[in-house]
Amino acid sequence: MTFFDLLPLYLNGAWYTLLITLGGCALAFVIAMTVGIVGSVRNPVLRAAAAVYVEVFRGVAALVLMFWLFYALPLVTGYRVEPVFAAILALGLNVGAYGAENVRGAIKAVPRAQYEATVALNMTPVQRMRMVILPQAWAQMLPTFGNLAIELMKGSAVVSLIAVSDLTFVAQQLRTFSGDTALAFTAALVMYFIIAQVLLFFVRMAERRADRRLGRAPAKPTRRGGRIAAAVKGGGA
Template identity: 80%
Template sequence: MDFFVESLPIYLNGAWYTLLITVGGCALAFVISMVVGVVGTLRNVLARVVALAYVEVFRGVAALVLMFWLFYALPLLTGYRLEPVLAAILALGLNVGAYGAENVRGAINAVPRGQYEAGIALNFEPVQRMRLVILPQAWAQMLPTFGNLIIELMKGSAVVSLIAVSDLTFVAQQMRTFSGQTLLAFLGALVMYFVIAQVFQFLMRLAERRANRRLGRDLDKPLFRRAASATGGTSKGGEP
């Protein structure tokens, strides 16, 4: 027990870096997913080829190797050295963004054709149609996979320990070296990763429910199980 009490601040510090890289990586991956994913659904062939090329290249490259390349090789080419945290965020964001783009593209294509046609019949411009009609409906479909990708990215962030960023994994290895308590040192990291994953999972579930309610699904289910009366205000409960 003493081990955990004494080492908690160190683990928390490691968790901070893990979180930082996860959040940064997710932000980058999200932007890439949306842009590349939407471009992948355009009618313009060139646009689609560019999107496809991005996905194939960055999905096929190991995040770890990409990070090494950004951190060790890029300075040789450009003379600039990236901060290790930044190199990690870039590598993870670029890699996971490729998966995310496929998710976005698939979700957009899954919106029923009739919705596009109704958008044409109401004379929306293509950008308005995407923004007002298609993306809000595709959003609910994207979220579950985005949730998984966030967790994947969070666990993948462990690779930064290899370029000496003191994230959770790095901290666990150091604790093991200094204390000799192999079991406990890695148990601490396991627990911390699990807790962080739970937090992300909870937030994503909430976002999924909200997205479904906006599409008129599950209106009778409360957003939070216990606060049913507080959030049930949108539904009048009248049978159609």
């Protein structure tokens, strides 16, 4: 049995992995932006609420949270959560707490002079955040958001423990039935790597776009050739 024979099964597993990754990232992003912005305001009550959320969900294991949502929540509320939704919720809540600190730190890193300029222009707090602070902070947030997205994708491997047919679940099943452990998990590693590279590609595109909007476009690479060599020699003469 070759990898190409198993490809349809791995593509199905990759679909679930991608679905959970994108769903978790979307939830984490909304939570991170909301809690991060709330955590940067002057109101002590709002800041305290944001801090409580961050500390609670950074302090619990995503795997245990997922188990609680899938196994314990139905016992407490009588409502059964679907495995995929439980996985998205657990990963999104956990990663969103880390993302919130990233957002808060990026907002605080915007130079104070920028904030003072918005006050001088008589902007409302919403206008300050939307038009001046967030566009500058966004470029600083993106690299960390990319890392968190990759970590969430890799963390999704544990969803197989609640019977979600993701890549890890498929690899485990094929290892059991075929006995070819090396092929089963090597194929899963390759698929995870491909998904990670796709995520990184889009994050880097977003980083370049944010830099261009702020006038930080990277300088064009210097051409190497005879002219440069001649210039160097001429300068040293």
